[in-house]
Amino acid sequence: MRLLVKAPAKINLSLDVLGKRADGYHEVEMIMTTIDLADRIELIETNNSEIEIYSHSRFVPDDQRNLAYQAAKLMKDRFSINRGVSISIDKIIPVAAGLAGGSSDAAATLRGLNTLWDLKLSTEELAELGSEIGSDVAFCVHGGTGLAQGRGEKITKLPAPPSCWVVLAKPSIGVSTADIYHNVNMDTIEHPNTSAMIDALQNKDYINVCRNLGNALEKVTLNLYPEVQHIKDQMEKFGADAVLMSGSGPTVFGLVQHDSRMQRVYNGLRGFCNQVYAVRMLGE
Numbered sequence: 001m002r003l004l005v006k007a008p009a010k011i012n013l014s015l016d017v018l019g020k021r022a023d024g025y026h027e028v029e030m031i032m033t034t035i036d037l038a039d040r041i042e043l044i045e046t047n048n049s050e051i052e053i054y055s056h057s058r059f060v061p062d063d064q065r066n067l068a069y070q071a072a073k074l075m076k077d078r079f080s081i082n083r084g085v086s087i088s089i090d091k092i093i094p095v096a097a098g099l100a101g102g103s104s105d106a107a108a109t110l111r112g113l114n115t116l117w118d119l120k121l122s123t124e125e126l127a128e129l130g131s132e133i134g135s136d137v138a139f140c141v142h143g144g145t146g147l148a149q150g151r152g153e154k155i156t157k158l159p160a161p162p163s164c165w166v167v168l169a170k171p172s173i174g175v176s177t178a179d180i181y182h183n184v185n186m187d188t189i190e191h192p193n194t195s196a197m198i199d200a201l202q203n204k205d206y207i208n209v210c211r212n213l214g215n216a217l218e219k220v221t222l223n224l225y226p227e228v229q230h231i232k233d234q235m236e237k238f239g240a241d242a243v244l245m246s247g248s249g250p251t252v253f254g255l256v257q258h259d260s261r262m263q264r265v266y267n268g269l270r271g272f273c274n275q276v277y278a279v280r281m282l283g284e
């Protein structure tokens, strides 16, 4: 049997860091939403009991370091499955970009194998498994829009943002999430207003979604990588309604409501940045 699964990227509409935990992680409060920029994962049953990973991208590991491999391994071990699977990843989401590409591949693999191996696990159960792989995987299992708490694994569903364009630009650097969290200084960090963002989503209030975009990790990444600030400045100059860095960066996104202005922001960014995308949010 063969199955195709979509693995969409996420952006953080808000990201707050509440403190450092004894286990080395940070307590966070994040509002995330999935966007129409997705990897495509093909799962094919094989005759052996191995997990095989294939990808054309030279940035994607093809062994046990791959988060999709880890998802398949976890399911095989947990449910004593002795069947094999070949996992082909058509990589569309930029790597090490703050868009949860690897986490989404892992989540899509969990969802797909749940069907392929007829495990009948609920979304909650899949998300719990996912949180053993990485902090963003639980959210990616749910998709849509959600509030993530704890180290990112406790998910509460939220209404989708008001419809608009999301223009993304990724500078040609990769950022390590661990490095960025390591450089957080809890005394100087700036906290976004998470509850104001939740209100804005509940009221489908585009202006207040724009006003309340905020990311406590942004300053940390901007200090280490000034090119991210340059992209933010350009997006604002070309007329995005609001601009923010996603996750630990370095991808910057701008929200734009009008088609003609989206085109201007997109074309302006393409002038000096290789990886630029204009996509829609995915809805609830």
Ligand SMILES: C[C@](O)(CO)[C@H](O)COP(=O)(O)OP(=O)(O)OC[C@H]1O[C@@H](n2ccc(N)nc2=O)[C@H](O)[C@@H]1O
Pocket: 012, 015, 024, 025, 026, 027, 028, 030, 098, 100, 103, 133, 134, 135, 136, 137, 150, 151, 152, 177, 178, 181, 182, 247, 248
């Ligand atoms: C930056 C975000 O992507 C925003 O959505 C997430 O907070 C990070 O999610 P992720 O990449 O799935 O993170 P993980 O793979 O679980 O952790 C990578 C590293 O980031 C740090 N980390 C991650 C999550 C968290 N709440 N606190 C942390 O301090 C830890 O050093 C950890 O070793």
Ligand SMILES: Nc1ncnc2c1ncn2[C@@H]1O[C@H](COP(=O)(O)OP(=O)(O)OP(=O)(O)O)[C@@H](O)[C@H]1O
Pocket: 059, 060, 061, 065, 066, 067, 068, 089, 094, 095, 096, 097, 098, 099, 100, 101, 102, 103, 105, 106, 136, 175, 177, 247, 248, 249
């Ligand atoms: N399926 C995968 N796709 C991309 N990278 C992967 C995958 N599996 C493992 N990796 C490794 O994970 C690293 C981070 O990649 P990823 O694209 O997931 O980062 P990210 O978007 O910044 O994640 P997040 O937003 O969750 O912090 C890569 O450098 C790569 O070595």
